[in-house]
Amino acid sequence: MAARSVPAPRVLVLGGSGFAGGHVCAAFLARGWEVHAWSRRARAPRGVTARAVDLVRAGPGRLADELAALAPQVVVNAAGAVWGASEAEMAEANERAVLRFTAAVTALGTRAPRFVQLGSVHEHAAATVYGRTKAAATACVTAAGGTVLRLPNLLGPGTPEGSFLGGVGARLARAARTGEAVTVTTLARRERREFLDVRDAADAVLAAVAPPAASRVRGRVLDPGTGRPVDVRDLLDLLIRLSGVPARVEERLPEPGYAPPGGLSGVEQGPSHEIAEKLLGWRAVRGPEESLRGLWEAASGLPAGLEQGTSDGLATG
Incomplete structure:
Protein backbone atom coordinates (compact mmCIF):
# COMPACT_ATOMS: atom_id res chain seq x y z
CA MET A 1 0.00 0.00 0.00
CA ALA A 2 1.36 3.41 -0.96
CA ALA A 3 2.26 5.69 1.90
CA ARG A 4 -0.18 8.52 2.55
CA SER A 5 1.18 11.94 1.73
CA VAL A 6 1.18 14.36 4.64
CA PRO A 7 -0.56 17.65 3.79
CA ALA A 8 1.61 20.75 3.97
CA PRO A 9 1.05 22.96 7.00
CA ARG A 10 -1.06 26.03 6.21
CA VAL A 11 -0.27 29.64 7.07
CA LEU A 12 -2.37 32.76 6.62
CA VAL A 13 -0.48 36.04 6.18
CA LEU A 14 -2.49 39.20 6.79
CA GLY A 15 -1.16 41.99 4.60
CA GLY A 16 0.51 39.47 2.31
CA SER A 17 0.60 41.96 -0.56
CA GLY A 18 2.76 44.39 1.42
CA PHE A 19 6.50 44.78 1.90
CA ALA A 20 7.03 42.65 5.01
CA GLY A 21 4.05 40.39 4.27
CA GLY A 22 5.30 39.50 0.81
CA HIS A 23 8.65 38.40 2.18
CA VAL A 24 6.95 36.41 4.95
CA CYS A 25 4.87 34.63 2.29
CA ALA A 26 7.99 33.85 0.27
CA ALA A 27 9.82 32.48 3.32
CA PHE A 28 6.98 30.09 4.20
CA LEU A 29 6.67 28.97 0.57
CA ALA A 30 10.38 28.17 0.50
CA ARG A 31 9.87 25.90 3.53
CA GLY A 32 7.06 23.96 1.84
CA TRP A 33 4.06 25.57 3.56
CA GLU A 34 0.68 26.13 1.90
CA VAL A 35 0.46 29.91 1.99
CA HIS A 36 -2.67 32.07 1.94
CA ALA A 37 -2.70 35.86 2.01
CA TRP A 38 -5.46 38.29 2.93
CA SER A 39 -5.26 41.97 2.04
CA ARG A 40 -7.49 44.71 0.71
CA ARG A 41 -6.39 43.77 -2.79
CA ALA A 42 -6.07 40.11 -3.73
CA ARG A 43 -2.37 40.28 -4.57
CA ALA A 44 0.46 38.11 -3.33
CA PRO A 45 3.70 36.49 -4.53
CA ARG A 46 3.51 33.64 -7.04
CA GLY A 47 2.45 30.40 -5.40
CA VAL A 48 0.34 32.13 -2.73
CA THR A 49 -3.46 31.90 -2.63
CA ALA A 50 -4.60 35.51 -2.33
CA ARG A 51 -8.00 36.77 -1.19
CA ALA A 52 -9.38 40.28 -0.79
CA VAL A 53 -10.40 40.78 2.85
CA ASP A 54 -10.67 44.25 4.36
CA LEU A 55 -9.48 43.70 7.92
CA VAL A 56 -10.43 47.24 8.91
CA ARG A 57 -14.11 46.75 8.03
CA ALA A 58 -14.70 43.03 8.61
CA GLY A 59 -16.34 42.14 11.93
CA PRO A 60 -15.08 39.42 14.34
CA GLY A 61 -17.97 37.08 13.42
CA ARG A 62 -17.14 37.09 9.74
CA LEU A 63 -13.42 36.80 10.45
CA ALA A 64 -14.01 33.81 12.76
CA ASP A 65 -16.09 32.09 10.06
CA GLU A 66 -13.43 32.75 7.42
CA LEU A 67 -10.69 31.45 9.73
CA ALA A 68 -12.64 28.33 10.63
CA ALA A 69 -13.19 27.56 6.94
CA LEU A 70 -9.52 28.04 6.06
CA ALA A 71 -8.19 26.33 9.21
CA PRO A 72 -4.59 27.59 9.13
CA ALA A 93 -5.42 49.55 11.05
CA ASN A 94 -2.82 49.09 13.77
CA GLU A 95 -5.03 48.76 16.84
CA ARG A 96 -8.74 48.23 16.32
CA ALA A 97 -8.40 45.82 13.40
CA VAL A 98 -5.95 43.72 15.45
CA LEU A 99 -8.33 43.70 18.43
CA ARG A 100 -11.15 42.42 16.20
CA PHE A 101 -8.96 39.79 14.60
CA THR A 102 -7.63 38.59 17.95
CA ALA A 103 -11.24 38.22 19.13
CA ALA A 104 -11.94 36.12 16.04
CA VAL A 105 -8.94 33.88 16.74
CA VAL A 121 10.54 48.93 18.00
CA HIS A 122 8.70 52.25 18.26
CA GLU A 123 6.39 50.66 20.81
CA HIS A 124 9.18 51.05 23.38
CA ALA A 125 8.69 54.80 23.62
CA ALA A 126 5.03 54.84 22.46
CA ALA A 127 5.45 58.60 22.10
CA THR A 128 3.51 58.82 18.82
CA VAL A 129 0.18 57.56 17.50
CA TYR A 130 2.07 54.92 15.54
CA GLY A 131 3.93 53.68 18.63
CA ARG A 132 0.85 53.80 20.85
CA THR A 133 -1.41 51.93 18.41
CA LYS A 134 1.18 49.22 17.83
CA ALA A 135 1.74 48.89 21.61
CA ALA A 136 -2.00 48.50 22.21
CA ALA A 137 -2.13 45.73 19.62
CA THR A 138 0.82 44.00 21.28
CA ALA A 139 -0.93 43.97 24.66
CA CYS A 140 -4.02 42.41 23.08
CA VAL A 141 -2.12 39.74 21.14
CA THR A 142 0.06 38.61 24.04
CA ALA A 143 -2.93 38.48 26.40
CA ALA A 144 -4.48 36.01 23.96
CA GLY A 145 -1.32 33.87 23.90
CA GLY A 146 0.11 35.16 20.65
CA THR A 147 3.71 36.11 19.92
CA VAL A 148 4.83 39.63 19.00
CA LEU A 149 8.04 40.41 17.14
CA ARG A 150 8.84 44.10 17.60
CA LEU A 151 10.90 44.86 14.52
CA PRO A 152 13.27 47.76 13.87
CA ASN A 153 13.29 49.65 10.56
CA LEU A 154 13.11 47.13 7.71
CA LEU A 155 15.23 47.37 4.59
CA GLY A 156 15.71 45.24 1.49
CA PRO A 157 14.04 44.34 -1.82
CA GLY A 158 10.76 46.19 -2.23
CA THR A 159 11.39 48.84 0.44
CA PRO A 160 8.35 51.16 0.13
CA GLU A 161 8.79 54.47 -1.66
CA GLY A 162 7.07 56.14 1.29
CA SER A 163 10.18 55.49 3.39
CA PHE A 164 13.21 57.75 3.02
CA LEU A 165 15.61 55.20 1.53
CA GLY A 166 12.88 53.52 -0.51
CA GLY A 167 11.95 56.89 -2.00
CA VAL A 168 15.57 57.70 -2.83
CA GLY A 169 16.00 54.28 -4.44
CA ALA A 170 12.93 54.87 -6.64
CA ARG A 171 14.22 58.29 -7.74
CA LEU A 172 17.66 56.89 -8.55
CA ALA A 173 16.06 54.07 -10.54
CA ARG A 174 14.07 56.57 -12.62
CA ALA A 175 17.20 58.62 -13.18
CA ALA A 176 19.07 55.52 -14.36
CA ARG A 177 16.42 55.12 -17.08
CA THR A 178 15.97 58.76 -18.06
CA GLY A 179 19.33 60.39 -17.31
CA GLU A 180 17.64 63.11 -15.26
CA ALA A 181 19.54 64.90 -12.51
CA VAL A 182 18.89 63.81 -8.92
CA THR A 183 19.09 66.02 -5.85
CA VAL A 184 18.36 64.44 -2.49
CA THR A 185 17.42 66.70 0.40
CA THR A 186 18.16 65.39 3.86
CA LEU A 187 18.26 66.83 7.35
CA ALA A 188 21.48 68.44 8.52
CA ARG A 189 21.81 66.16 11.50
CA ARG A 190 23.20 62.70 12.00
CA GLU A 191 20.60 60.09 12.92
CA ARG A 192 21.51 56.58 13.95
CA ARG A 193 18.86 53.90 13.62
CA GLU A 194 18.75 50.14 13.67
CA PHE A 195 17.85 48.45 10.39
CA LEU A 196 16.98 44.80 9.82
CA ASP A 197 16.90 43.13 6.43
CA VAL A 198 13.28 42.23 5.65
CA ARG A 199 14.39 38.71 4.66
CA ASP A 200 15.98 38.21 8.07
CA ALA A 201 12.73 39.45 9.63
CA ALA A 202 10.79 36.83 7.64
CA ASP A 203 13.18 34.15 8.88
CA ALA A 204 12.52 35.31 12.45
CA VAL A 205 8.80 34.72 11.87
CA LEU A 206 9.53 31.19 10.67
CA ALA A 207 11.64 30.58 13.75
CA ALA A 208 8.80 31.79 16.01
CA VAL A 209 6.40 29.10 14.76
CA ALA A 210 8.82 26.19 14.46
CA PRO A 211 9.79 23.80 17.26
CA PRO A 212 11.37 24.09 19.69
CA ALA A 213 11.13 27.90 19.75
CA ALA A 214 7.35 28.00 19.25
CA SER A 215 6.56 26.78 22.74
CA ARG A 216 9.14 29.11 24.29
CA VAL A 217 7.78 32.27 22.71
CA ARG A 218 4.02 31.77 23.12
CA GLY A 219 2.54 34.86 24.80
CA ARG A 220 5.85 36.72 24.66
CA VAL A 221 7.14 39.94 23.11
CA LEU A 222 10.54 39.70 21.41
CA ASP A 223 12.84 42.24 19.79
CA PRO A 224 14.65 40.51 16.93
CA GLY A 225 17.28 42.77 15.40
CA THR A 226 20.98 43.36 14.95
CA GLY A 227 21.71 45.50 18.00
CA ARG A 228 23.86 47.68 15.72
CA PRO A 229 22.40 51.09 14.84
CA VAL A 230 23.89 52.74 11.76
CA ASP A 231 24.08 56.30 10.50
CA VAL A 232 21.23 57.03 8.07
CA ARG A 233 23.43 59.43 6.10
CA ASP A 234 25.99 56.65 5.62
CA LEU A 235 23.23 54.43 4.23
CA LEU A 236 22.14 57.19 1.85
CA ASP A 237 25.68 57.67 0.55
CA LEU A 238 26.10 53.92 0.11
CA LEU A 239 22.82 53.59 -1.80
CA ILE A 240 23.91 56.34 -4.21
CA ARG A 241 27.26 54.62 -4.75
CA LEU A 242 25.61 51.24 -5.32
CA SER A 243 23.30 52.77 -7.93
CA GLY A 244 26.11 54.37 -9.90
CA VAL A 245 23.77 57.32 -10.54
CA ALA A 259 8.71 64.81 13.37
CA PRO A 260 9.41 62.15 10.73
CA PRO A 261 6.37 60.58 9.00
CA GLY A 262 4.78 57.97 11.23
CA GLY A 263 6.79 59.20 14.19
CA LEU A 264 9.78 57.13 13.10
CA SER A 265 12.45 58.93 15.06
CA GLY A 266 15.75 57.42 16.11
CA VAL A 267 14.60 54.72 18.50
CA GLU A 268 17.18 52.12 19.42
CA GLN A 269 16.48 48.68 20.77
CA GLY A 270 19.24 48.04 23.24
CA PRO A 271 20.47 44.54 24.16
CA SER A 272 17.03 42.88 24.01
CA HIS A 273 17.89 41.47 20.58
CA GLU A 274 20.13 38.96 22.35
CA ILE A 275 17.14 37.53 24.23
CA ALA A 276 15.26 37.17 20.95
CA GLU A 277 18.21 35.41 19.34
CA LYS A 278 18.42 32.92 22.20
CA LEU A 279 14.69 32.14 22.38
CA LEU A 280 14.21 31.93 18.62
CA GLY A 281 17.47 30.20 17.75
CA TRP A 282 17.78 32.87 15.06
CA ARG A 283 20.23 35.58 14.09
CA ALA A 284 20.29 38.33 11.47
CA VAL A 285 22.76 37.36 8.75
CA ARG A 286 22.46 40.20 6.22
CA GLY A 287 24.25 43.50 6.67
CA PRO A 288 23.30 46.99 5.44
CA GLU A 289 25.15 46.66 2.13
CA GLU A 290 23.28 43.47 1.19
CA SER A 291 19.98 45.10 2.17
CA LEU A 292 20.69 48.16 0.01
CA ARG A 293 21.81 45.97 -2.88
CA GLY A 294 18.48 44.21 -2.70
CA LEU A 295 16.61 47.53 -2.54
CA TRP A 296 18.44 48.92 -5.58
CA GLU A 297 18.23 45.80 -7.74
CA ALA A 298 14.51 45.37 -7.05
CA ALA A 299 13.78 49.06 -7.75
CA SER A 300 15.85 49.34 -10.90
CA GLY A 301 16.23 45.85 -12.34
CA LEU A 302 19.95 46.68 -12.58
CA PRO A 303 22.91 45.17 -10.72
CA ALA A 304 24.49 47.18 -7.94
CA GLY A 305 27.65 49.06 -8.81
CA LEU A 306 29.97 48.08 -5.96
CA GLU A 307 31.85 44.81 -6.00
CA GLN A 308 30.71 42.24 -3.43
CA GLY A 309 32.78 42.51 -0.29
CA THR A 310 33.74 46.14 -0.81
CA SER A 311 34.03 47.92 2.50
CA ASP A 312 31.08 50.25 2.88
CA GLY A 313 32.59 52.34 5.64
CA LEU A 314 29.49 52.03 7.82
CA ALA A 315 29.89 52.51 11.53
CA THR A 316 28.06 49.51 12.98
CA GLY A 317 29.30 49.51 16.51
Missing part, protein backbone atom coordinates in the same frame (compact mmCIF):
# COMPACT_ATOMS: atom_id res chain seq x y z
CA GLN A 73 -2.13 26.31 11.71
CA VAL A 74 -0.46 29.74 11.83
CA VAL A 75 -1.57 33.32 11.24
CA VAL A 76 0.97 36.12 10.77
CA ASN A 77 -0.23 39.71 10.92
CA ALA A 78 1.95 41.84 8.67
CA ALA A 79 -0.82 44.38 7.98
CA GLY A 80 -0.86 47.91 9.32
CA ALA A 81 -0.45 51.58 8.48
CA VAL A 82 2.50 53.92 8.84
CA TRP A 83 3.87 55.66 5.73
CA GLY A 84 1.52 58.38 4.56
CA ALA A 85 -1.26 57.31 6.92
CA SER A 86 -3.28 59.68 9.06
CA GLU A 87 -3.58 59.26 12.82
CA ALA A 88 -7.12 57.92 12.39
CA GLU A 89 -5.95 55.39 9.79
CA MET A 90 -3.15 54.21 12.08
CA ALA A 91 -5.55 53.78 14.98
CA GLU A 92 -7.96 51.75 12.86
CA THR A 106 -9.92 33.45 20.39
CA ALA A 107 -13.47 32.53 19.38
CA LEU A 108 -12.12 29.38 17.69
CA GLY A 109 -11.11 27.93 21.06
CA THR A 110 -9.06 24.74 20.68
CA ARG A 111 -9.04 25.22 16.90
CA ALA A 112 -7.33 28.60 17.18
CA PRO A 113 -4.17 28.97 15.08
CA ARG A 114 -0.84 30.15 16.45
CA PHE A 115 -0.78 33.94 16.04
CA VAL A 116 2.34 36.03 15.30
CA GLN A 117 2.04 39.81 15.24
CA LEU A 118 4.67 41.99 13.57
CA GLY A 119 5.13 44.85 15.99
CA SER A 120 7.56 47.75 16.00
CA PRO A 246 25.29 60.79 -10.02
CA ALA A 247 23.32 62.50 -7.29
CA ARG A 248 23.75 65.64 -5.24
CA VAL A 249 22.88 65.65 -1.54
CA GLU A 250 21.65 68.89 0.02
CA GLU A 251 21.29 69.27 3.77
CA ARG A 252 18.68 71.45 5.44
CA LEU A 253 17.77 72.28 8.99
CA PRO A 254 14.55 70.67 10.27
CA GLU A 255 11.52 72.89 10.72
CA PRO A 256 10.55 73.71 14.33
CA GLY A 257 8.53 70.83 15.75
CA TYR A 258 9.45 68.53 12.88
Whole structure:
Protein backbone atom coordinates (compact mmCIF):
# COMPACT_ATOMS: atom_id res chain seq x y z
CA MET A 1 0.00 0.00 0.00
CA ALA A 2 1.36 3.41 -0.96
CA ALA A 3 2.26 5.69 1.90
CA ARG A 4 -0.18 8.52 2.55
CA SER A 5 1.18 11.94 1.73
CA VAL A 6 1.18 14.36 4.64
CA PRO A 7 -0.56 17.65 3.79
CA ALA A 8 1.61 20.75 3.97
CA PRO A 9 1.05 22.96 7.00
CA ARG A 10 -1.06 26.03 6.21
CA VAL A 11 -0.27 29.64 7.07
CA LEU A 12 -2.37 32.76 6.62
CA VAL A 13 -0.48 36.04 6.18
CA LEU A 14 -2.49 39.20 6.79
CA GLY A 15 -1.16 41.99 4.60
CA GLY A 16 0.51 39.47 2.31
CA SER A 17 0.60 41.96 -0.56
CA GLY A 18 2.76 44.39 1.42
CA PHE A 19 6.50 44.78 1.90
CA ALA A 20 7.03 42.65 5.01
CA GLY A 21 4.05 40.39 4.27
CA GLY A 22 5.30 39.50 0.81
CA HIS A 23 8.65 38.40 2.18
CA VAL A 24 6.95 36.41 4.95
CA CYS A 25 4.87 34.63 2.29
CA ALA A 26 7.99 33.85 0.27
CA ALA A 27 9.82 32.48 3.32
CA PHE A 28 6.98 30.09 4.20
CA LEU A 29 6.67 28.97 0.57
CA ALA A 30 10.38 28.17 0.50
CA ARG A 31 9.87 25.90 3.53
CA GLY A 32 7.06 23.96 1.84
CA TRP A 33 4.06 25.57 3.56
CA GLU A 34 0.68 26.13 1.90
CA VAL A 35 0.46 29.91 1.99
CA HIS A 36 -2.67 32.07 1.94
CA ALA A 37 -2.70 35.86 2.01
CA TRP A 38 -5.46 38.29 2.93
CA SER A 39 -5.26 41.97 2.04
CA ARG A 40 -7.49 44.71 0.71
CA ARG A 41 -6.39 43.77 -2.79
CA ALA A 42 -6.07 40.11 -3.73
CA ARG A 43 -2.37 40.28 -4.57
CA ALA A 44 0.46 38.11 -3.33
CA PRO A 45 3.70 36.49 -4.53
CA ARG A 46 3.51 33.64 -7.04
CA GLY A 47 2.45 30.40 -5.40
CA VAL A 48 0.34 32.13 -2.73
CA THR A 49 -3.46 31.90 -2.63
CA ALA A 50 -4.60 35.51 -2.33
CA ARG A 51 -8.00 36.77 -1.19
CA ALA A 52 -9.38 40.28 -0.79
CA VAL A 53 -10.40 40.78 2.85
CA ASP A 54 -10.67 44.25 4.36
CA LEU A 55 -9.48 43.70 7.92
CA VAL A 56 -10.43 47.24 8.91
CA ARG A 57 -14.11 46.75 8.03
CA ALA A 58 -14.70 43.03 8.61
CA GLY A 59 -16.34 42.14 11.93
CA PRO A 60 -15.08 39.42 14.34
CA GLY A 61 -17.97 37.08 13.42
CA ARG A 62 -17.14 37.09 9.74
CA LEU A 63 -13.42 36.80 10.45
CA ALA A 64 -14.01 33.81 12.76
CA ASP A 65 -16.09 32.09 10.06
CA GLU A 66 -13.43 32.75 7.42
CA LEU A 67 -10.69 31.45 9.73
CA ALA A 68 -12.64 28.33 10.63
CA ALA A 69 -13.19 27.56 6.94
CA LEU A 70 -9.52 28.04 6.06
CA ALA A 71 -8.19 26.33 9.21
CA PRO A 72 -4.59 27.59 9.13
CA GLN A 73 -2.13 26.31 11.71
CA VAL A 74 -0.46 29.74 11.83
CA VAL A 75 -1.57 33.32 11.24
CA VAL A 76 0.97 36.12 10.77
CA ASN A 77 -0.23 39.71 10.92
CA ALA A 78 1.95 41.84 8.67
CA ALA A 79 -0.82 44.38 7.98
CA GLY A 80 -0.86 47.91 9.32
CA ALA A 81 -0.45 51.58 8.48
CA VAL A 82 2.50 53.92 8.84
CA TRP A 83 3.87 55.66 5.73
CA GLY A 84 1.52 58.38 4.56
CA ALA A 85 -1.26 57.31 6.92
CA SER A 86 -3.28 59.68 9.06
CA GLU A 87 -3.58 59.26 12.82
CA ALA A 88 -7.12 57.92 12.39
CA GLU A 89 -5.95 55.39 9.79
CA MET A 90 -3.15 54.21 12.08
CA ALA A 91 -5.55 53.78 14.98
CA GLU A 92 -7.96 51.75 12.86
CA ALA A 93 -5.42 49.55 11.05
CA ASN A 94 -2.82 49.09 13.77
CA GLU A 95 -5.03 48.76 16.84
CA ARG A 96 -8.74 48.23 16.32
CA ALA A 97 -8.40 45.82 13.40
CA VAL A 98 -5.95 43.72 15.45
CA LEU A 99 -8.33 43.70 18.43
CA ARG A 100 -11.15 42.42 16.20
CA PHE A 101 -8.96 39.79 14.60
CA THR A 102 -7.63 38.59 17.95
CA ALA A 103 -11.24 38.22 19.13
CA ALA A 104 -11.94 36.12 16.04
CA VAL A 105 -8.94 33.88 16.74
CA THR A 106 -9.92 33.45 20.39
CA ALA A 107 -13.47 32.53 19.38
CA LEU A 108 -12.12 29.38 17.69
CA GLY A 109 -11.11 27.93 21.06
CA THR A 110 -9.06 24.74 20.68
CA ARG A 111 -9.04 25.22 16.90
CA ALA A 112 -7.33 28.60 17.18
CA PRO A 113 -4.17 28.97 15.08
CA ARG A 114 -0.84 30.15 16.45
CA PHE A 115 -0.78 33.94 16.04
CA VAL A 116 2.34 36.03 15.30
CA GLN A 117 2.04 39.81 15.24
CA LEU A 118 4.67 41.99 13.57
CA GLY A 119 5.13 44.85 15.99
CA SER A 120 7.56 47.75 16.00
CA VAL A 121 10.54 48.93 18.00
CA HIS A 122 8.70 52.25 18.26
CA GLU A 123 6.39 50.66 20.81
CA HIS A 124 9.18 51.05 23.38
CA ALA A 125 8.69 54.80 23.62
CA ALA A 126 5.03 54.84 22.46
CA ALA A 127 5.45 58.60 22.10
CA THR A 128 3.51 58.82 18.82
CA VAL A 129 0.18 57.56 17.50
CA TYR A 130 2.07 54.92 15.54
CA GLY A 131 3.93 53.68 18.63
CA ARG A 132 0.85 53.80 20.85
CA THR A 133 -1.41 51.93 18.41
CA LYS A 134 1.18 49.22 17.83
CA ALA A 135 1.74 48.89 21.61
CA ALA A 136 -2.00 48.50 22.21
CA ALA A 137 -2.13 45.73 19.62
CA THR A 138 0.82 44.00 21.28
CA ALA A 139 -0.93 43.97 24.66
CA CYS A 140 -4.02 42.41 23.08
CA VAL A 141 -2.12 39.74 21.14
CA THR A 142 0.06 38.61 24.04
CA ALA A 143 -2.93 38.48 26.40
CA ALA A 144 -4.48 36.01 23.96
CA GLY A 145 -1.32 33.87 23.90
CA GLY A 146 0.11 35.16 20.65
CA THR A 147 3.71 36.11 19.92
CA VAL A 148 4.83 39.63 19.00
CA LEU A 149 8.04 40.41 17.14
CA ARG A 150 8.84 44.10 17.60
CA LEU A 151 10.90 44.86 14.52
CA PRO A 152 13.27 47.76 13.87
CA ASN A 153 13.29 49.65 10.56
CA LEU A 154 13.11 47.13 7.71
CA LEU A 155 15.23 47.37 4.59
CA GLY A 156 15.71 45.24 1.49
CA PRO A 157 14.04 44.34 -1.82
CA GLY A 158 10.76 46.19 -2.23
CA THR A 159 11.39 48.84 0.44
CA PRO A 160 8.35 51.16 0.13
CA GLU A 161 8.79 54.47 -1.66
CA GLY A 162 7.07 56.14 1.29
CA SER A 163 10.18 55.49 3.39
CA PHE A 164 13.21 57.75 3.02
CA LEU A 165 15.61 55.20 1.53
CA GLY A 166 12.88 53.52 -0.51
CA GLY A 167 11.95 56.89 -2.00
CA VAL A 168 15.57 57.70 -2.83
CA GLY A 169 16.00 54.28 -4.44
CA ALA A 170 12.93 54.87 -6.64
CA ARG A 171 14.22 58.29 -7.74
CA LEU A 172 17.66 56.89 -8.55
CA ALA A 173 16.06 54.07 -10.54
CA ARG A 174 14.07 56.57 -12.62
CA ALA A 175 17.20 58.62 -13.18
CA ALA A 176 19.07 55.52 -14.36
CA ARG A 177 16.42 55.12 -17.08
CA THR A 178 15.97 58.76 -18.06
CA GLY A 179 19.33 60.39 -17.31
CA GLU A 180 17.64 63.11 -15.26
CA ALA A 181 19.54 64.90 -12.51
CA VAL A 182 18.89 63.81 -8.92
CA THR A 183 19.09 66.02 -5.85
CA VAL A 184 18.36 64.44 -2.49
CA THR A 185 17.42 66.70 0.40
CA THR A 186 18.16 65.39 3.86
CA LEU A 187 18.26 66.83 7.35
CA ALA A 188 21.48 68.44 8.52
CA ARG A 189 21.81 66.16 11.50
CA ARG A 190 23.20 62.70 12.00
CA GLU A 191 20.60 60.09 12.92
CA ARG A 192 21.51 56.58 13.95
CA ARG A 193 18.86 53.90 13.62
CA GLU A 194 18.75 50.14 13.67
CA PHE A 195 17.85 48.45 10.39
CA LEU A 196 16.98 44.80 9.82
CA ASP A 197 16.90 43.13 6.43
CA VAL A 198 13.28 42.23 5.65
CA ARG A 199 14.39 38.71 4.66
CA ASP A 200 15.98 38.21 8.07
CA ALA A 201 12.73 39.45 9.63
CA ALA A 202 10.79 36.83 7.64
CA ASP A 203 13.18 34.15 8.88
CA ALA A 204 12.52 35.31 12.45
CA VAL A 205 8.80 34.72 11.87
CA LEU A 206 9.53 31.19 10.67
CA ALA A 207 11.64 30.58 13.75
CA ALA A 208 8.80 31.79 16.01
CA VAL A 209 6.40 29.10 14.76
CA ALA A 210 8.82 26.19 14.46
CA PRO A 211 9.79 23.80 17.26
CA PRO A 212 11.37 24.09 19.69
CA ALA A 213 11.13 27.90 19.75
CA ALA A 214 7.35 28.00 19.25
CA SER A 215 6.56 26.78 22.74
CA ARG A 216 9.14 29.11 24.29
CA VAL A 217 7.78 32.27 22.71
CA ARG A 218 4.02 31.77 23.12
CA GLY A 219 2.54 34.86 24.80
CA ARG A 220 5.85 36.72 24.66
CA VAL A 221 7.14 39.94 23.11
CA LEU A 222 10.54 39.70 21.41
CA ASP A 223 12.84 42.24 19.79
CA PRO A 224 14.65 40.51 16.93
CA GLY A 225 17.28 42.77 15.40
CA THR A 226 20.98 43.36 14.95
CA GLY A 227 21.71 45.50 18.00
CA ARG A 228 23.86 47.68 15.72
CA PRO A 229 22.40 51.09 14.84
CA VAL A 230 23.89 52.74 11.76
CA ASP A 231 24.08 56.30 10.50
CA VAL A 232 21.23 57.03 8.07
CA ARG A 233 23.43 59.43 6.10
CA ASP A 234 25.99 56.65 5.62
CA LEU A 235 23.23 54.43 4.23
CA LEU A 236 22.14 57.19 1.85
CA ASP A 237 25.68 57.67 0.55
CA LEU A 238 26.10 53.92 0.11
CA LEU A 239 22.82 53.59 -1.80
CA ILE A 240 23.91 56.34 -4.21
CA ARG A 241 27.26 54.62 -4.75
CA LEU A 242 25.61 51.24 -5.32
CA SER A 243 23.30 52.77 -7.93
CA GLY A 244 26.11 54.37 -9.90
CA VAL A 245 23.77 57.32 -10.54
CA PRO A 246 25.29 60.79 -10.02
CA ALA A 247 23.32 62.50 -7.29
CA ARG A 248 23.75 65.64 -5.24
CA VAL A 249 22.88 65.65 -1.54
CA GLU A 250 21.65 68.89 0.02
CA GLU A 251 21.29 69.27 3.77
CA ARG A 252 18.68 71.45 5.44
CA LEU A 253 17.77 72.28 8.99
CA PRO A 254 14.55 70.67 10.27
CA GLU A 255 11.52 72.89 10.72
CA PRO A 256 10.55 73.71 14.33
CA GLY A 257 8.53 70.83 15.75
CA TYR A 258 9.45 68.53 12.88
CA ALA A 259 8.71 64.81 13.37
CA PRO A 260 9.41 62.15 10.73
CA PRO A 261 6.37 60.58 9.00
CA GLY A 262 4.78 57.97 11.23
CA GLY A 263 6.79 59.20 14.19
CA LEU A 264 9.78 57.13 13.10
CA SER A 265 12.45 58.93 15.06
CA GLY A 266 15.75 57.42 16.11
CA VAL A 267 14.60 54.72 18.50
CA GLU A 268 17.18 52.12 19.42
CA GLN A 269 16.48 48.68 20.77
CA GLY A 270 19.24 48.04 23.24
CA PRO A 271 20.47 44.54 24.16
CA SER A 272 17.03 42.88 24.01
CA HIS A 273 17.89 41.47 20.58
CA GLU A 274 20.13 38.96 22.35
CA ILE A 275 17.14 37.53 24.23
CA ALA A 276 15.26 37.17 20.95
CA GLU A 277 18.21 35.41 19.34
CA LYS A 278 18.42 32.92 22.20
CA LEU A 279 14.69 32.14 22.38
CA LEU A 280 14.21 31.93 18.62
CA GLY A 281 17.47 30.20 17.75
CA TRP A 282 17.78 32.87 15.06
CA ARG A 283 20.23 35.58 14.09
CA ALA A 284 20.29 38.33 11.47
CA VAL A 285 22.76 37.36 8.75
CA ARG A 286 22.46 40.20 6.22
CA GLY A 287 24.25 43.50 6.67
CA PRO A 288 23.30 46.99 5.44
CA GLU A 289 25.15 46.66 2.13
CA GLU A 290 23.28 43.47 1.19
CA SER A 291 19.98 45.10 2.17
CA LEU A 292 20.69 48.16 0.01
CA ARG A 293 21.81 45.97 -2.88
CA GLY A 294 18.48 44.21 -2.70
CA LEU A 295 16.61 47.53 -2.54
CA TRP A 296 18.44 48.92 -5.58
CA GLU A 297 18.23 45.80 -7.74
CA ALA A 298 14.51 45.37 -7.05
CA ALA A 299 13.78 49.06 -7.75
CA SER A 300 15.85 49.34 -10.90
CA GLY A 301 16.23 45.85 -12.34
CA LEU A 302 19.95 46.68 -12.58
CA PRO A 303 22.91 45.17 -10.72
CA ALA A 304 24.49 47.18 -7.94
CA GLY A 305 27.65 49.06 -8.81
CA LEU A 306 29.97 48.08 -5.96
CA GLU A 307 31.85 44.81 -6.00
CA GLN A 308 30.71 42.24 -3.43
CA GLY A 309 32.78 42.51 -0.29
CA THR A 310 33.74 46.14 -0.81
CA SER A 311 34.03 47.92 2.50
CA ASP A 312 31.08 50.25 2.88
CA GLY A 313 32.59 52.34 5.64
CA LEU A 314 29.49 52.03 7.82
CA ALA A 315 29.89 52.51 11.53
CA THR A 316 28.06 49.51 12.98
CA GLY A 317 29.30 49.51 16.51
